[in-house]
Amino acid sequence: MELDEGCGGAPAGLQAAVRTITPAGAEAVRQADREGLTLATGGSNSGYHGVTFCPNRKGSKKYQLRVMVGGRKVHLGWFATAEQVALFYARREAGRDTSDLTAPPPPPAPHSPAGAEAIRQAEREGLTLATSSSSNSGYKGVFYDPKRRRTSKYQLQVRVGGKQTSLGWFATAEQAALFYARREAGRDTSDLTAPPPPPAPHSPAGAEAIRQAEREGLTLATSSSSNSGYKCVTYCPKRKGSQKYELKVSVGGKMVRLGLFATAEQAALFYARRQAGRDTS
Secondary structure (H helix, E strand, O other), X not given: OOOOOOOOOOOOXXXXXXXXXXXXXXXXXXXXXXXXXXOOEOXXXXXXXXXXXXXXXXXXXXXXXXXXXXXXXXXXXXXXXXXXXXXXXXXXXXXXXXXXXXXXXXXOOOOOHHHHHHXXXXXXOOOOOOEOOOOOOOEOOEEEOOOOOOOOOEEEEEEEOOEEXXXXXXXXXXXXXXXXXXXXXXXXXXXXXXXXXXXXXXXXXXXXXXXXXXXXOOOOXXXXXXXXXXXXXXXXXXXXXXXXXXXXXEEOOEEEEEEEEOOHXXXXXXXXXXXXXXXXX
16 A cells, blocks of 8 residues: 555554554544444554554644545545544445544543543533544643553643643643643643642542541542542553552652552542551551
């Protein structure tokens, strides 16, 4: 297959095997399911029919859609994720409307309690989280970096004086989008870089852990760099079993796991007791 600029690199199938699906990509897959469409797979380096991954291309849109029209390959556009391109192609083949894949899309579903809380906070403040089909997070100016070795994998970038400038890293796409929305509205953003208020508990056990901390005179340390909303507590949605919240602390320069918990609040209570020299048994 003839490739445009930046489309060299991994052979067909290899890139698809190692590619990490992004939140925006996952939302495109779910949207296809809702519409009863099948995303056509193929022998391209993206894993999808007609979709080519161009890793050397500048910008966030690295997936190209090309189809055969009248015996010639015709370029239909660039997209931020392979799944968005495949959805565009599936809709086109079915004669469906494709305009929402080139216009700002609806926001993806939040993947963590902290992300959901950021959406609710935006609603309370009367702000709209700007979406984008050219961002792999689904939000304008917010880019997901799955290879970054930290819990803050979402970078907010804006153009200042003709140059792309990083405004920081965040644990969730929604927190970064809320920061951006506040900045555009001239609002205060300090609470998204300082320790935020704790997210609302999502279970009776979590609420009880908060009450227990209050009874013991302890404060559950929050963090804007943690996807759980609590310091040192990481939410692991893909982990099997009911204990999806991992508590890790730095000991002697190394990260040490202190346990897995059913709720973020229970992990945060364990951490607070440990910091206060209390019994954690």
